[in-house]
Every structure is written in C-alpha cells, then in structure tokens.
Amino acid sequence: MADIQLYNSKTRTTERFDPIDRNNVRMYVCGPTVYDRAHLGNARPVVVFDVLFRLLRHVYGEDHVTYVRNFTDVDDKINARARESGRDISEITSETTQWFLDDMRALGALDPTQMPRATGFIPQMIEMIERLIAKGHAYEAEGHVLFDVKSYTDYGKLSGRSLDDMIAGARVEVAPYKRDPMDFVLWKPSTDDLPGWDSPWGRGRPGWHIECSAMSYDLLGDSFDIHGGGNDLTFPHHENEIAQSCCAHPEGQFARFWMHNEMLQVEGKKMSKSLGNFFTVRDLLDQGIPGEVIRFIFLSTHYRKPMDWTEKKAEEARDTLWKWRKATEGAVTAFRPDREVVEALARDLNTPLALSILHQRFKEAKSGEDINRFRSTLDFLGFGKEWPSGVTVAVEKAYGHAAKMQEIADQIEAARSAKDFATSDRLRDALIAAGVEVKITKEGVIAEAGPAFDPAKLEALK
Ligand SMILES: [Zn+2]
Structure with a gap:
C-alpha cells in the first residue's frame, strides 16, 4: 500500500498521512457560490482534489472515502444577481449548480460523495451559533451575531498573521455593532425582500464562514482528515472556519490536514x-x-x-x-x-x-x-x-500532418525574411486552400488545421 505524504498548510511541513479511521477517510473542500459559470480558476481545486479523492479511493477502497464539497446557495452576490436580472433566487442557484456539475464532470471530476447545499443546513448553523454564544465566543448586537476574535487565542495561526497584520491587509468592515473590527458575522438580519430564516436573533441569514463549519460538523464530525481549498481562502475564510469549529467543538480537532492549491x-x-x-x-x-x-x-x-x-x-x-x-x-x-x-x-x-x-x-x-x-x-x-x-474528426484529420504544416510554415517565414513575398503569398494561399488556418505573427508563422482541412492537398504541396 502506498504511503501517502501530504503537505499540511497548518504545520507547514510535509507529513505522512494516516487517517483517523481507515474505513472512513474524510475530506471537506469548499465549493462554489452558485450565481454564475465557473471560471477556469474555480476549476483548479476541483481537479486537484479530484486527483486526491481518486488516490484515497485507490489506497483505502472506493467505499471508504467520504468527500464533501458544498454549494453556497445563500450569499449577497446571489441576491444581487437576482435583483439585477429580475429572476428568482432559487432559479438562479439551481441552474448554476447544474452548470457547475456539468462543467466539472466534463473535466473528468468524479462527483463528491456528498454535495450539501447551505440552505439545507440552517438549523445546524443556528445551533452552532448558539453554542458559540453560550461559550462566550460570540455575541449578539443589533440583530447581528458576531464572532469575538479576541476570545480565540489561536486566531491567525493558519495564515501565520498577527491580528494587526490582518487588520491592515484585509478589507475589514467597520461597523458600529462590532466590538473589534476583526470580529466577523455569523448571522445577519434580512429585510423582507431578502432570503431569511427565523432564529433566536430575529429573521436573518447566515454569514458565509459558518456554513462550512456547520456542514462539515454535521457530515464529517468534530474531527476529520483533510480540508481543502484554494489558497485565496486561507484568510479569512479558513481562519474563520477554524475559529468557529474549534470553539464550538473543542473536544475535536476539526481538520487535521489543510491543503491549499495555488492560483x-x-x-x-x-x-x-x-x-x-x-x-x-x-x-x-x-x-x-x-x-x-x-x-x-x-x-x-x-x-x-x-x-x-x-x-x-x-x-x-x-x-x-x-x-x-x-x-x-x-x-x-x-x-x-x-x-x-x-x-x-x-x-x-x-x-x-x-x-x-x-x-x-x-x-x-x-x-x-x-x-x-x-x-x-x-x-x-x-x-x-x-x-x-x-473535435475528434478535426484532430484525427490533422493527426500526423503537423510536421508538413510546420515545414510549409517555415518556408513562408524564410521567404518573408528574404522579402520574397511572391513565394510567401503563394505558399500561404496554398495552405489556406488545403483548409489550413495561417496566422502571421511577430513570433513567426502559425499553421493549424481548420474545419475544412484536406490532408491530401497539404501533403501534395511542395
Ligand atoms: Zn469553506
């Protein structure tokens, strides 16, 4: 059995991976906020953690790995998109969720074992917030509930930042109801036109960070093996997830390995x-x-x-x-x-x-x-x-003819440098007649098979 070594962003060292339970290796990866198509950068963590998922399944067995990746379907960006477009929020989130799944499947990514939607876990979020208040890590102010950052001494450890650095570097929202500018929102009030749920603090909606803490606790428990995401999430999102989860459930370790992909x-x-x-x-x-x-x-x-x-x-x-x-x-x-x-x-x-x-x-x-x-x-x-x-037809036809295309492209380039434009134009026209697309750039001549590519015509060129 392969011995797995993983770089742990939490300890900043490469460590041997030994799961808490070999029969149920557990991984959580932060998923998309669903209001638009995934851009290429959004796909990188999906492919990276898909490879890890495949490796874990190979080593521990297909039925012994639980991979959870969430959908954030309550968020101010979604509300804004609904307002701009005049469309219903649930219509936007369900359409975008399906787009995401289709696009990631096209990249060969397996579906995670579970794909929870944040709106399906509101009671669990409320319960976690109540625990944080009861333990003195959160407070209510003007319909908001905020996490008291100063109550958690390890805050900033994952990203290796001091509170002062964080204040300087982050777009910290100053609000009169915050005790400290770094305190972050667990719950906020909703007006009637916004999505909201009843809570001990009035009708409102969760902050983004609490979603991942509540869903990972509910689906993976107070300690699990791997937490992943892009390194743009390290601060504040992951830092805040750690603060919430470790303060609400100090009996557990939350995630043992933190893995972050680059941009x-x-x-x-x-x-x-x-x-x-x-x-x-x-x-x-x-x-x-x-x-x-x-x-x-x-x-x-x-x-x-x-x-x-x-x-x-x-x-x-x-x-x-x-x-x-x-x-x-x-x-x-x-x-x-x-x-x-x-x-x-x-x-x-x-x-x-x-x-x-x-x-x-x-x-x-x-x-x-x-x-x-x-x-x-x-x-x-x-x-x-x-x-x-x-695509297969075009690639198939072009397959094996790249050398010939390059040869003619080189001849065009040589003719152009010799200012023999009659020859370069003749060759270019001949390539085009064979269905080859020719681009003349500062770096050189680029020839590529187009949809009408005719290999016989190309190979007949002299
Ligand atoms: Zn998350």
Whole structure:
C-alpha cells in the first residue's frame, strides 16, 4: 500500500498521512457560490482534489472515502444577481449548480460523495451559533451575531498573521455593532425582500464562514482528515472556519490536514475581467477544447505552484492525449494503475511526475499488456472522457500532418525574411486552400488545421 505524504498548510511541513479511521477517510473542500459559470480558476481545486479523492479511493477502497464539497446557495452576490436580472433566487442557484456539475464532470471530476447545499443546513448553523454564544465566543448586537476574535487565542495561526497584520491587509468592515473590527458575522438580519430564516436573533441569514463549519460538523464530525481549498481562502475564510469549529467543538480537532492549491494565470498574467483574459470552463469547452485537455494542463503543474494556462500548452496536451487515445483504442481498463504513477501521487500529489512517467511508459510500451496497463492508468487519473465528435474528426484529420504544416510554415517565414513575398503569398494561399488556418505573427508563422482541412492537398504541396 502506498504511503501517502501530504503537505499540511497548518504545520507547514510535509507529513505522512494516516487517517483517523481507515474505513472512513474524510475530506471537506469548499465549493462554489452558485450565481454564475465557473471560471477556469474555480476549476483548479476541483481537479486537484479530484486527483486526491481518486488516490484515497485507490489506497483505502472506493467505499471508504467520504468527500464533501458544498454549494453556497445563500450569499449577497446571489441576491444581487437576482435583483439585477429580475429572476428568482432559487432559479438562479439551481441552474448554476447544474452548470457547475456539468462543467466539472466534463473535466473528468468524479462527483463528491456528498454535495450539501447551505440552505439545507440552517438549523445546524443556528445551533452552532448558539453554542458559540453560550461559550462566550460570540455575541449578539443589533440583530447581528458576531464572532469575538479576541476570545480565540489561536486566531491567525493558519495564515501565520498577527491580528494587526490582518487588520491592515484585509478589507475589514467597520461597523458600529462590532466590538473589534476583526470580529466577523455569523448571522445577519434580512429585510423582507431578502432570503431569511427565523432564529433566536430575529429573521436573518447566515454569514458565509459558518456554513462550512456547520456542514462539515454535521457530515464529517468534530474531527476529520483533510480540508481543502484554494489558497485565496486561507484568510479569512479558513481562519474563520477554524475559529468557529474549534470553539464550538473543542473536544475535536476539526481538520487535521489543510491543503491549499495555488492560483491560476493566463499567458503569464493574472486572469481578470479588466485584462480581457477572463474565461469560463464552458467557454473553453464550447471552443472545442476537450475537458480532459484542460485536466491534463492542470495536472502538468504541481498544485502548490502557480499554474499558467497557455494556448501552446493546450495544443501540446491535445496532441499528446490524442496520440495516447489512438494507441490505446480497444485496450482493457481492468488493470491496476501503474505503481510508480500511484507513488508519484502519494508524494504530495506530484502530478507532473505522474505525467512524465506516463510519457516514458508510452515510449517503452511493447506488449498488449503494457498498453492495457497504460490505459488503466489514464483512467485512474481521470482521462477517460469521450471527446466531442466534431473535435475528434478535426484532430484525427490533422493527426500526423503537423510536421508538413510546420515545414510549409517555415518556408513562408524564410521567404518573408528574404522579402520574397511572391513565394510567401503563394505558399500561404496554398495552405489556406488545403483548409489550413495561417496566422502571421511577430513570433513567426502559425499553421493549424481548420474545419475544412484536406490532408491530401497539404501533403501534395511542395
Ligand atoms: Zn469553506
């Protein structure tokens, strides 16, 4: 059995993973707030923790792992979206929840064992808030209930920040009813036009952080094995989850391992709407990029390093996966995955190493059994999804002709540098006539098979 080592953000060291109960290994990962399509950055933790889920199932058995990922379906962003669009809140949240599931499944992510919705756990949240008040960790003021940060001496330990740092760095909301600016909301009042539930503090709704504490306690207990999420959640969200859970249930340890994935960039820049490089998973799928190509790119970078999404990587990943797919057509997938690949994952999810082992195995594969094991390993890593047929036709036609396209592209470039524009134009027109899309950029000439690609015409070019 593989010995799993994981980097624990709580202790800042890599530790041997030994579950509390081998018969029920328990993991909680913060899920999406459902009001819009998931962008590419939202998908990274989903794929990272899906790989971990697959590894745990492999090591401890499929029925011995409980993976909980929530849906936040009560939030001010959802309320705002409902107001702007004039649509019903429940209509928005159920539609967006389904989008999320469809898009993540397209990336080869297994559904978690449980996917609780926050609105299904309001009584549990109220109960936890009452416990916190009773224990002197929370107080009521003007219809709000706030967590008293000063009552918990370990506050800030996960992110390694002092209270002063936190005040300086965070967008702390100053409000007259707070004893301390860092105190955070557990419950807040709702006006009649907003979603609300009856509570000992009047009609209101929960703060975001209490949702995860209440749901993880209800579904996983006071101590569980792993808590995951993006590193943008470390502070304040995870810090606040720890404060709530450890103060409400000091008999438990809450989460033993904390795991955080790094963020995502696009062509070396932060993804943002203002830079115009913001896109959703659905945008990519609609452009004909198969979900497992996206998955492959995610796995090619270690989860604790920033990941750069580039078009070049997408092309390379597509070509590699296509090559692997062609070679393993009809292979049997009932084999155990490659031991070294499993071991790479067991070393703090070293997915880049796992992929490089696969490259090596593919090169060395000789027998049918090698190919069966290779295909089984791909399945284990979550690469088994069918590609959309339009994509497979285009890739199939282009497959094996990349060298010829490159050769002509190089000739165009050479002709252009020699200022022989008659030749470069003739070659460009010939490529276009063969259904090849030609882009002339500062970095060089890019030739790619388009929908009307005709391999025979290309190969006939001189
Ligand atoms: Zn959470």
